[in-house]
Amino acid sequence: MIHYYRIFDLVISTPFVCSELIEAIPQQADVVIDYGHIANDLSIIEKQKLKWQVNKNQVLLKIPDAGKYLIENGETITIEPEENTSLDIIKLFLLGSALGAIQHQRQRLTLHASAFTKCDHTILLCGQSGAGKSTTANALIQQGFQLLSDDLAVIDFLDGDAFVTPAYPQSKLWQDAAEKLSIEYKNFHRVRDELDKYRIPINNNFCNRPKKITHIINLQLSDIELAKINSLTVFEQLGVLKIHSYRKKYFTLEQAQGNFQACAALVDLVPVTQITRPQLTNSLKQVAELIIQQLT
Missing domain, CATH: 3.40.50 (Rossmann fold)
Structure with missing residues (x-):
C-alpha cells in the first residue's frame, strides 16, 4: 500500500506509514520514496567522503546501522535498509538528510x-x-x-x-x-x-x-x-x-x-x-x- 503525505509544500509517497506527517490526498507525488537495491558507488562522483557521494543529479548516503539512501533529480528517494534496521531509524534519516538533499536538487534554500x-x-x-x-x-x-x-x-x-x-x-x-x-x-x-x-x-x-x-x-x-x-x-x-x-x-x-x-x-x-x-x-x-x- 502506498501512503501520501505533505511536507515542505511537497506531496511525497512512501511504502510505509509516517504517522508523524500530515496526510495528503492520493495524487501524483512530487517525491516518490521506495525500497530498492542501491549500488555501492555512483557512476559519476563529483564529491565524496566515506559516508556520502554526490554529483549534479544524485546524492548517495551510506549511513551505518541505517542503510543506503539514493536521492535523484529532486524527485525520488530509494532506500536500501541494513538488516534489522527499525522503521524509526529509516525515517530519522529520510526526514532529515534525504529530504534535505531533495531540496538542494530542487534549488530551494534550506x-x-x-x-x-x-x-x-x-x-x-x-x-x-x-x-x-x-x-x-x-x-x-x-x-x-x-x-x-x-x-x-x-x-x-x-x-x-x-x-x-x-x-x-x-x-x-x-x-x-x-x-x-x-x-x-x-x-x-x-x-x-x-x-x-x-x-x-x-x-x-x-x-x-x-x-x-x-x-x-x-x-x-x-x-x-x-x-x-x-x-x-x-x-x-x-x-x-x-x-x-x-x-x-x-x-x-x-x-x-x-x-x-x-x-x-x-x-x-x-x-x-x-x-x-x-x-x-x-x-x-x-x-x-x-x-x-x-x-x-
Whole structure:
C-alpha cells in the first residue's frame, strides 16, 4: 500500500506509514520514496567522503546501522535498509538528510533552523547544535506561537517575499530541555534508543501553511552572565545563513553558487539579528523575552 503525505509544500509517497506527517490526498507525488537495491558507488562522483557521494543529479548516503539512501533529480528517494534496521531509524534519516538533499536538487534554500509563527510574525531561529533552538521554540509555543519546522527550514521566494514552508507537527527535545519546560516526555519515543532525546508531538500548535518570514535570529552561546541581542553587519548576516545552510557539504559547485545567491536575497529581505546567551546558566526566559521584544 502506498501512503501520501505533505511536507515542505511537497506531496511525497512512501511504502510505509509516517504517522508523524500530515496526510495528503492520493495524487501524483512530487517525491516518490521506495525500497530498492542501491549500488555501492555512483557512476559519476563529483564529491565524496566515506559516508556520502554526490554529483549534479544524485546524492548517495551510506549511513551505518541505517542503510543506503539514493536521492535523484529532486524527485525520488530509494532506500536500501541494513538488516534489522527499525522503521524509526529509516525515517530519522529520510526526514532529515534525504529530504534535505531533495531540496538542494530542487534549488530551494534550506537552513538548519527552527521556524515558528504568531499573528503576523514568523521567525527563523538559527544556531549550532546545542544552542537551544528547539528548546526556545517550545518555550514560545507555550506562549501562543505555532511551530512550522523544528530543525529544517525550507524557504521559497514568491512575489518579492520569502516564505518558510511547514514541515510536520513534531519537535525533538533532550530530556533536560523537556524537564525545564515541564513537558511530560516519558510516554514519547526516543529519537534513537541510545539518546535521551524525545519526539514531542505538537499537534495543537502547528501551522500547516507557508508563512512570510519577518525575523531571522541567530542564537549563540558565550561565557556571559545575561542574554543580549546584537545587530550584525550585512557581511555577518550572510555568513550566518551560509554557516547554517542545511547539509552544505552535499552541495555541488552549481548548488553552492545558488545557495549563496539565495542567502543574499534572503538577507536583503529579512535582516538577521543575533542573541547571545549564557553557556552555563538557564537563560531560556531571558531569550524568550528578547525575542518577543524584537517583535514589538
